[in-house]
Amino acid sequence: MITVTTNKTDHGGDIRLSGIAKTYGSFTAVHPLDLTVPQGSFFALLGASGCGKTTTLRMIAGLEEPSAGTVHLGDQDVTALPPYKRPVNTVFQSYALFPHLDIFENVAFGLRRRGIKSVKKQVGDMLDLVQLGEQARKKPHQLSGGQQQRVAVARALINHPKVLLLDEPLGALDLKLRRQMQLELKRIQTEVGITFVHVTHDQEEAMTMADTVAVMNAGRVEQLGSPTDLYENPRTTFVANFLGTSNFIEAEVDSKSGDDIVLKAGGGKLVLPEARCGAATTPGGKVLVGVRPEKISLTHADDAGEIPEGRNRINGKITNGSFIGVCTQYVVDSAVCPDFEVYVQNVDRDTRLVPGADVVLHWSPAHTFGLDAAQDIDAGVEEGAAA
Amino acid sequence: MSTLTEAPPPLTPTAPEKKPPRKRGRLVPYWLLLPGILWLLVFFALPMIYQASTSVQTGSLEEGYKVTWHFATYWDALSEYYPQFLRSVLYAGSATILCLILGYPLAYLIAFRAGRWKNLIMILVIAPFFTSFLIRTLAWKTILADGGPVVGALNTLHVLDVTSWLGMTSGDRVLATPLAVVCGLTYNFLPFMVLPLYTSLERIDGRLHEAAGDLYAKPITTFRKVTFPLSMPGVVSGTLLTFIPAAGDYVNADLLGSTDTRMVGNVIQTQFLRILDYPTAAALSFILMAAILVMVTVYIRKSGTEDLV
Numbered sequence: 001m002i003t004v005t006t007n008k009t010d011h012g013g014d015i016r017l018s019g020i021a022k023t024y025g026s027f028t029a030v031h032p033l034d035l036t037v038p039q040g041s042f043f044a045l046l047g048a049s050g051c052g053k054t055t056t057l058r059m060i061a062g063l064e065e066p067s068a069g070t071v072h073l074g075d076q077d078v079t080a081l082p083p084y085k086r087p088v089n090t091v092f093q094s095y096a097l098f099p100h101l102d103i104f105e106n107v108a109f110g111l112r113r114r115g116i117k118s119v120k121k122q123v124g125d126m127l128d129l130v131q132l133g134e135q136a137r138k139k140p141h142q143l144s145g146g147q148q149q150r151v152a153v154a155r156a157l158i159n160h161p162k163v164l165l166l167d168e169p170l171g172a173l174d175l176k177l178r179r180q181m182q183l184e185l186k187r188i189q190t191e192v193g194i195t196f197v198h199v200t201h202d203q204e205e206a207m208t209m210a211d212t213v214a215v216m217n218a219g220r221v222e223q224l225g226s227p228t229d230l231y232e233n234p235r236t237t238f239v240a241n242f243l244g245t246s247n248f249i250e251a252e253v254d255s256k257s258g259d260d261i262v263l264k265a266g267g268g269k270l271v272l273p274e275a276r277c278g279a280a281t282t283p284g285g286k287v288l289v290g291v292r293p294e295k296i297s298l299t300h301a302d303d304a305g306e307i308p309e310g311r312n313r314i315n316g317k318i319t320n321g322s323f324i325g326v327c328t329q330y331v332v333d334s335a336v337c338p339d340f341e342v343y344v345q346n347v348d349r350d351t352r353l354v355p356g357a358d359v360v361l362h363w364s365p366a367h368t369f370g371l372d373a374a375q376d377i378d379a380g381v382e383e384g385a386a387a
Numbered sequence: 388m389s390t391l392t393e394a395p396p397p398l399t400p401t402a403p404e405k406k407p408p409r410k411r412g413r414l415v416p417y418w419l420l421l422p423g424i425l426w427l428l429v430f431f432a433l434p435m436i437y438q439a440s441t442s443v444q445t446g447s448l449e450e451g452y453k454v455t456w457h458f459a460t461y462w463d464a465l466s467e468y469y470p471q472f473l474r475s476v477l478y479a480g481s482a483t484i485l486c487l488i489l490g491y492p493l494a495y496l497i498a499f500r501a502g503r504w505k506n507l508i509m510i511l512v513i514a515p516f517f518t519s520f521l522i523r524t525l526a527w528k529t530i531l532a533d534g535g536p537v538v539g540a541l542n543t544l545h546v547l548d549v550t551s552w553l554g555m556t557s558g559d560r561v562l563a564t565p566l567a568v569v570c571g572l573t574y575n576f577l578p579f580m581v582l583p584l585y586t587s588l589e590r591i592d593g594r595l596h597e598a599a600g601d602l603y604a605k606p607i608t609t610f611r612k613v614t615f616p617l618s619m620p621g622v623v624s625g626t627l628l629t630f631i632p633a634a635g636d637y638v639n640a641d642l643l644g645s646t647d648t649r650m651v652g653n654v655i656q657t658q659f660l661r662i663l664d665y666p667t668a669a670a671l672s673f674i675l676m677a678a679i680l681v682m683v684t685v686y687i688r689k690s691g692t693e694d695l696v
Contacts, residue, residue, distance in 0.1 A: 063597050083600040096598035100616045109612075110602035155602065 013039035013074060013162040013195045015060060020069030022055050029055045031219045032069060037163075037212075039074075042189050042196045044210035046203060048242075048380075052219040053199045054093075057165050060197065061090045073162055084113075089156035090165040094172065095148045097140035103127070103151055104136040110159040126158045129188070146177045153185070157192065164189075166198040170205065182208050203243045207231070215239050217380065231292075235278050237371060238380035240290055247296075248377050249289040249314075249336045253281050260365060263287060266336035270312045270368065277370030286373035293341040295367040298330060300350060301358035311362040316340060318357045328353075332361060442669035452665065464670045468654050472678065475650040478565065478640070479633035482572035486580040486629045487622065489573070494584035494621070495614075499593075512581050520575065524642050527571050531561045531643070538562075563645035571639035579628040587621025588614070623690050631679055651675055 015037040022030040030052040037043045045053040058064035060071055062083035070079045078086050089110065097106050107126055108119040116122075127133045130150035132143075140148055149169060156164055166185070170178045186209050189196045200206050206213045207227035214224045215238070223230060223239045234240035237248065251263035251270055261281050263270045270289055279287045291312075299307055307313065316334030325346065330353070332340040340361060344353075353359065442460060446452035465472070497508050515523055530537055538561050541547050550556040555566040591614060599609040615622075637652030644650075651671060658668035 061601060063601070083597070084603045084605055088601075090598070090601045092594055092598055094592075094594065096592065096594040098595060098598070098613060100613075109599070109604075113603040113608060113612075159602070 014072075015163055015195065015197065016070075016072040017056070017060070018070050018072070020056070020059055020066045020071060022052070022059060022064060023067045028219050030059070033221060035214065035221065035224075037195060037197060039162075039195055040193050041211045042186065042198065042209055044198045044200060044206035044213045045216055046200055046206040046213050046242075047216035048201055051216040053201075053216045054167055056216070057090075057167055057197060057199045060163070061088055061165050062086045063090075087162040088165060089159050089161040089163075090167060091149075091152045091156050091169045093167045093169070095140075095152040095169075097148055097151055097155070099140055102137050102139055103132060103143070106140065106151055107155045107158055109155060114159075122158060126154045129157075130154045145172055146181065149173060149181060150184075153188070157188070157194070160192075161194060163195045163197060166196060168199055168201070170200075170202075178205070185209060207243070215242060217242075233276065233369060234290070235371070236379070237288065237290075237375050237377055240369075240371070240380070241378065242380035245293050245341055246290045247293060247337055247340050248371075249291075250373060250377075251287050251289045251336075253283050253285045253287055255283060256281070261287075261370070263289060265289065266314075266334070268314065268336075271310075271365040272368045272370045273366060276366075276368065279370055279372040281370075288371040288373045288375075288377065290369045290371060291363055291367060293329070294327070294343040294345075296340075296342045296361050296363045298332070298342050298344050298350075298353060299360045299362065300352045301360060302352075304360045307360060307362050310365070312365055312368060314340070314361045316359055316361055318353060318355050318359055320355055321353065332359060334361065438669045438672060441665050442673055444666050448663055457666070460666045460670045461674060464667050465674055468651065468671060471649055471651045471654050472674070474565075474648070475634045475652065475675070476678075476682075478569055478572060478648075478650060479630050479636075481569045482576060482633050483580075483626050483630045485569065485573040486577050487626060490577055490580035490584055490625065491622075494581050494588055497581075497585050498588035498591075509585075512578050516578065521638065521642075524571055524575065524638055527567070527574065527643055528562065531567050531570065533560055533562060562643065563648070565644070565648050567643040568640050568648050568650075571643045572633045572636060575636075575639065576629040576633050579632070580625040583624040583628060584618065584621040587618045587624075591617050619690060623687065627683060627686075631683070634679055635675060 015035070017033055017035040019032045019034060020030065021028070021032045033056065035056075045056060047053045055064055059066045062078070062081060062085075066079065070077055072078065073087065078088075098109065101109070104123055104127070108123045111119045111122060123136075124133065127136055130153060132147060132150055132154070135143060135147065140151065143151065149172075152169065169185075170181050173181060182205055185196070185198075189209075198206070198209060207230075210227065212224065213227055213230055215222045215230065217238050223235050225233075230239060231243050234243065234246070237246075240246035240248075249265050249270065251265035254262045254264045254269070256262070256274070257271075259274050261272045261274050261277060263272060272287070272289060274281060277287065279285070281287070297307075301315070314334050314336060316332040318330055319333045319339070320331040322329050323346075327343045327345050328349070330342045330344065332342055334340050342361060440454055441452070443454055443456050443458060444452040445455045445457045445460075493508075493512070497505055497512075501508050529535070532538070538547075538559065541550075541561065542559050547556055547559055547561070550564075550566055551558065555569070556564040561567050561570075595613055595617070596609055599613045600606070604612060634650075635652050637650060637656050640648050640650045640653050641656075655668050655671045655675070658664045658671065
């Protein structure tokens with residue numbers, strides 16, 4: 001029987017990047033970066049193409065030599081180790097399956113290189129795990145994209161690496177298959193308990209799968225946190241726009257009342273919990289007030305009196321409405337923001353809410369977040385849309 | 388307003404276009420094949436038939452040759468000239484192996500390591516072709532000349548002692564020995580090895596090397612298990628492109644060798660052009676062709692390349 005070294009639940013699988021950076025000539029792909037990925041977590045590096053996420057991944061794999069800084073796996077400094085000496089395996093973007101070997105030999109490759117002779121049972125089990133037991137003697141080009149992807153995962157996982165690196169592994173799959181594989185990968189990760197580092201440009205994919213997401217932009221980690229945390233409390237406009245959609249209002253700090261800040265915007269007042277404001281709140285200072293489209297309620301101007309007290313309100317006029325099934329997405333023109341996006345759940349539809357109708361937008365102050373006004377409101381909009 | 392009425396016709400297909408393509412249209416591919424077929428017929432099939440008939444003729448120059456279905460010529464030719472056949476296979480085989488040993492690292496370098504020097508090195512590989520085959524081979528006469536620097540250096544390094552012991556050279560001469568012929572063959576056919584090797588190496592996805600490294604393969608193991616197997620189509624076509632012409636070559640043996648290094652190509656040349664014994668020459672040509680055909684078939688079967696492409 002083969003004995004397989006299983007990972008204990010210690011910190012042996014932590015990845016610690018300290019001051020790691022990569023420059024190509026005068027171009028800085030990754031700025032000095034400190035990052036710790038705890039053992040057993042599903043970690044996503046999220047960002048648009050060219051943001052340095054793949055370079056970071058390749059530095060962990062040893063395929064790219066960092067220009068500065070160190071990579072630690074557990075207590076071991078692996079910065080100088082070549083890839084074949086690192087207890088790390090990668091699932092490559094286009095799978096990089098060996099075309100001259102059949103599926104069985106592809107999966108057995110890592111075991112054989114480590115001198116393990118009887119690989120039959122392990123490979124068989126692994127192929128069963130990814131539901132490819134029947135295909136063992138086929139060549140990679142005879143399989144579909146989704147099957148090849150599963151072979152790539154099996155080929156890496158069979159080695160029981162301390163860390164599994166996934167470089168946009170689902171990029172080549174169609175949407176339906178991608179959703180299916182996301183759940184599949186998440187299931188496998190929970191089952192084997194190995195640290196997964198997943199590089200993707202698809203924010204939905206990152207949020208569905210990962211425990212922790214690091215949003216990267218121009219070679220830097222913009223923000224790091226759980227998907228909910230990133231979504232609810234973005235600290236920069238880039239994160240706010242890249243993950244989902246955000247509405248921003250430029251406002252001026254008026255006064256403080258208790259834990260809240262009162263702001264002036266377009267003649268009206270808005271309230272923002274101080275705890276959710278990432279900018280200086282000296283009276284007279286500028287703050288970007290953000291709110292997510294689904295947090296906003298839309299009431300026809302005739303019913304404005306029914307809106308409860310204490311909610312942030314903005315008057316506007318509907319310019320566009322698109323019904324997409326679960327909700328209706330409205331674009332509302334208002335004095336403070338020319339195209340306010342509002343998603344209204346399709347529960348009780350108000351037939352008066354058509355383009356041209358005067359409406360009041362209102363939401364709970366608790367759903368408001370504040371950002372430093374000295375940044376580009378549209379940062380990350382195109383990247384988010386492209387992804 | 389006549390311009391308005393003469394608007395371009397609608398883009399939707401109209402009735403006449405829906406008709407099946409005319410007969411002439413369907414025959415176009417075959418017409419295109421015609422020049423090639425004619426070429427093959429005139430320059431390959433007819434000469435082959437002519438040679439085949441020559442090989443079974445008897446007679447003499449004075450009385451003329453007649454087809455007498457004298458197949459014994461084949462047997463006579465083979466029994467008389469089998470040493471030259473063996474020598475051809477041996478020399479061409481050695482040259483092919485040397486070409487592979489020299490050419491593989493070179494092709495590997497060009498494909499993976501040369502960077503911006505890639506094109507320059509490629510040109511250097513092909514550059515000798517700008518000079519005549521004969522001139523290049525004659526140049527080797529100077530290079531390997533008795534008492535020349537190359538022979539002197541080989542002598543000082545005692546390389547010649549080893550090659551003499553192997554029967555590749557005699558005394559402190561290189562010229563007019565088997566070694567000189569093999570050197571000439573290797574030199575002349577090296578580009579035929581390098582180019583197919585380069586093509587197949589260059590096609591290998593660099594990420595496969597990374598993947599192998601990622602799966603615990605040391606660089607040498609990556610080469611053994613991934614790069615080399617994937618370059619097999621290049622190895623096979625390179626060795627064939629080297630071995631086949633080298634086995635039939637007579638220029639190298641003629642210019643760099645001696646009477647003891649005559650290859651089958653030399654025999655055929657002499658039979659055709661000096662002795663004017665056409666049937667024997669034709670029979671030898673067919674034997675050589677059949678032998679190469681058999682060897683190549685076995686080789687391709689053994690190397691299992693049909694599985695790779």
